[in-house]
Amino acid sequence: MPEEVKQLEDYSKDVDALLSEIKDTADLTRSQIGESVERITVLEKKARNANDLKSTSRLVVKAVNMAIAQKNLDKLKEIVHGFAKKHGQMRTVIVEAVRAASGICDDQVEDVYTLQGQQREDLIQSLRTITEGKMFLEAERARLTYILSHVLLSRNETRKARDVLAELSVETFGSLDRRQKTDYLLQQAFLNAQIGDWVQMKIVTNKINVKFFKEEDTQEQKLRYYEYLIRYAVHNDEYLNACRYYREVYDTDVIKSDESRSKVVLENIVYFVLLAPFNHEQHDLLHRIFADQTFNTPKLQYQYNLLKCFTTPELMRWAGLEALYGQILKSTDVFSNRSTDGKGQARFDEFHKRVLEHNVRVVYKYYTNITLKRLQSFLEVDERQVEEILSSLVQNGTIYAKIDRPAKVITFTKPKKTEDVLNDFTNNITKLLSLVETVNYQIEKEKAVQEAFK
Template sequence: MSNVGSSGRALGGELEEKVDLTAETDAKLEQSAQLAKGGQLKEALAMLAALEKRCRVGNDSPNLVRVCESSLQYCKEAGDDEMLLTTLQTLSTRRSQKQAAIRALVHKCIPYCVEGQYTPLSVTGGNEKKARDKLVEALREISDGKIFLEAERARLTRCMAMIMEQEGDMAAAADVLQEVHVETYGSLSKREKVEFILEQMRLTLAKKDYVRAAIVAGKVSRKHLQEDNMEEYKVKFFTLMAELHRHEKNAFLLAKDYHSIYSTPMILNDDTKWKEALQATVVYLALSPYSNEQQDMMNRVHKDSNLEKLSSFQLTIKILLKKEIISYPMTNQVELEGVSAILEGVQDLIQFWHESFHRRIIQHNVRVASLHYRCIHGTRLAQLLGLEPERLEREISSMVSDGSVYAKIDRPKDIVRFAEPKTPESVLSEWASDIDKLLHMVETTTHLINKN
């Protein structure tokens, strides 16, 4: 057998010789089982060790798997955690060990340290916890670098992260989970990949590594989240994204996050949940900087029939869409700022949203004024908007800087000009365009008169 390669073929190209050891395996398994039940675990394992070698050298993979699984089973039934770990490591590192045997060993041990698919066992004693932790680490080492065990390694890594999280070491849990690039694994289902990535996001956010969390979030396909069986993951994903965007104080992205949660069927079927999500959407839209996208989303939300059941929030959208001056504070200001999505976070963040409300209303009023006045005295405009002249000037300057409005302030004359001056060429072009439209209307009218 010295000329046999590990690929299953001899070096000369011929097939490996295979031996059927079923009869011998049946007999030895029965004998070893009796020894193990009688408290002679070492003798039983020694008997199976010799049989394991014969099966491995004879390329009898089915019986090799049976022998390996039985060896682990005897250790588990005897409650000998040290022997279980030693047997696992010994069998998995045998020279030219078969993939089927290694896979069977890992699959056999995973239920010993993981309940179901991911959740670690509830540990009652310190010794049991240490044994479990050692077993998880040993299984991770065995599966490291083996493509045929990539899915198992991902699950074990998540188990290890949970163990570290239970111990209070969030940073280590996040780091160990980041080692696995699960998005490249072909053996994992779409659901498992998404669940794993969401767990990476949760831990990185708990670690307050917001840059890494944003990178991990980019691995999740929004298209896949729209599928029927992904509703739970969609809600969890956008809840985590809301936590990220809340840290960034990005009101518009928060509005989109909550609207995505709201539009999920499982949320729409729960009156309490959809109302909370829609309320948060409206509030964060009101807090968002003015843009075409923000206005488009506000119009779409305004047409939503469910908004009629939230009269106060419907009124808010209606007021913001109108080209009219808004008084501050608004009549429903307290209710808007009392939404649970606003109250999440530290006191500084709550104060930031409170100040942003006032600022967005000022900016709305300035835009309305720019539509109705070509120029106006700054003192008069401040009086109309209920502001101090200094605050008004500061807000106008900010809006001019971000390009949301055109304005020039003449301080000596106290005049604010909203009308952008036109060049002679632009005036002539507009005049020519108007003449063309007038001639076209005259021509159309003359044609209709002659036709009748």
């Protein structure tokens, strides 16, 4: 498409005269529309050859609006395609034509009738054909594709809607602002989540720059973004990430100002940090949350008490813990059998495992050796479960343990290597020689003092 050049002639007066004679009301006959379009076409050619951009745009948009007023879809497609293919047609004119025609496809556009059903989809596909491969129409193509995905989604063709929207690499579109790009990417993430394509959903969300959410009026997009990340994290049992995402959700004015929503978010922060496997990051985040006075309130009393249990190096009795908190936990969407993903009971079993692991770490802190039966009485589980918990903690490097099966004794003291024993011996000899030297110095000093007084 050639670039617009300097205007050679002004046809504004001719256009004014022609448009004042032509009506775009619905009572025009097909022959009258054909006549009017023919007259517009003649003048449009003159204006186009003279590079009169304003006049050409007015004429083309007028022809489009006439077909819209008549609700004549075939004529509308013929007009738009016809003017778009004219030799030397200016880019702005094509953009205006496509934009005017696509207005009846968008439910949010007021003051025009909106196409529905198959006619709507046909027009969208027709206009998308015009925009294909044209960079100057990428914004219009993105808008049409976005509308088409909603049309397909309304017909429960979710996968097809995802595939259509996935054709757009909106992150590379220079004509779209950050807000529009974010909306399109969030819609792609939503459709991927709906069909269970979690990997693709994560790839799409990674294209969104979180710095955008620091701008004004972006809270809705921020909440949608973290909603999808939370769904991804929970689906993959990434509980520590889910906790972090919920903290970002809470750091939103619309959540903080809503007491009921903020309470649920704060509860989920606690639940997911407790569900996360123990490591340095989890330990640090757990203690920071416990130290946060936001959680030390009457409305979060039970959750705060749970935090206190897990941050205190004392044994927890599962029977008592379940009796006290079991019903409360199972009433939440995280642990309920009616949870969104149906994994509530599995997470409750995981929570039981975290309690057992906490108790093993407490025992490891105070014992060097313990019988299997004694540890079993602490954990209140059978011997097989004790060994499973120990094996899990040893495997991830949390503790060191060795079981003497014939004697049924567990040793928590890690045996030293030959090099370590030799190093300790060397260090001890060095300390001993240092002490001997110090004592010798003190003795010599005392002798010198006594000699001085003689």
